[in-house]
Amino acid sequence: MVWYHGKGEPPAWEIPDIPEYGDEGWTPWERREWKVRSRNQELAENTVDPAHFRYLHKTNTMPTSEFRTDGPFLHVVSESKVETPKGEQTGRIEIDTCGFGFGTTRFKGVVDLLVVTSGAPVDDEHVHMRLCFSVRKLANSDATRGVGQAFITEIERQFSQDIAIWENKIHLEKPLLCDGDGPIAQLRKWARQFYSEDV
Numbered sequence: 001m002v003w004y005h006g007k008g009e010p011p012a013w014e015i016p017d018i019p020e021y022g023d024e025g026w027t028p029w030e031r032r033e034w035k036v037r038s039r040n041q042e043l044a045e046n047t048v049d050p051a052h053f054r055y056l057h058k059t060n061t062m063p064t065s066e067f068r069t070d071g072p073f074l075h076v077v078s079e080s081k082v083e084t085p086k087g088e089q090t091g092r093i094e095i096d097t098c099g100f101g102f103g104t105t106r107f108k109g110v111v112d113l114l115v116v117t118s119g120a121p122v123d124d125e126h127v128h129m130r131l132c133f134s135v136r137k138l139a140n141s142d143a144t145r146g147v148g149q150a151f152i153t154e155i156e157r158q159f160s161q162d163i164a165i166w167e168n169k170i171h172l173e174k175p176l177l178c179d180g181d182g183p184i185a186q187l188r189k190w191a192r193q194f195y196s197e198d199v
C-alpha cells in the first residue's frame, strides 16, 4: 500500500486488518483490474446509490439500512433479496471504506463473499481499480469454485455497467436529489477531508 498526500503530509490513518486474509477457510484471491476514466469520489458515490442497484444492475431490492462515518472510515450496510434454489433469501452487504483508496465489501447470506477494492488515480482523468475476490469455502470444492466464478462474473457485469455511467456522467456540485437517492450529501461531506485544497 502506498500513501499519497497532495501537500506531502505523513499517513494519517492505518488501513484495517482483513480477518479473512490467510484464513484456510477462504479461497485464494482472484484479481481483476480496470482503468476507468473517472474519479475516486464518483466510485465511492456508487456504493450509497440504492436506486441504481435496482434499475441499472437489476438486483431485486437494495435499501441502504445503515450509513455511518468515523473520520476517514465509512460503513454502509444494505440488505438485498437474492434468488437461491431454496427461494428468495435476504442477503446482507457490508461495505467498509477507508479513505478514497481502499475498501472491503462483504456479502453475507447463503454464501459468504469478500471483495477488497482499491483505486488509485493514475493521471488527471483515470483511476486504476483493482478488485480482489475471495469466497468462504463450502464443504464441496466444486461448489466453492462454481460460487466463486458466478460471483466474479456478476460483479464484472455490474462493474461494466457502472463504467459506462462513470465515463459519461457529469459531476454536479448541487445535484437535484429526490427520495430514494441515498445519502449522497453525507457521502460528499465525508469525502471533503481527502482533498488537500478546499472544495
Ligand SMILES: [Fe+2]
Pocket: 046, 052, 057, 158, 162
Ligand atoms: Fe454500481
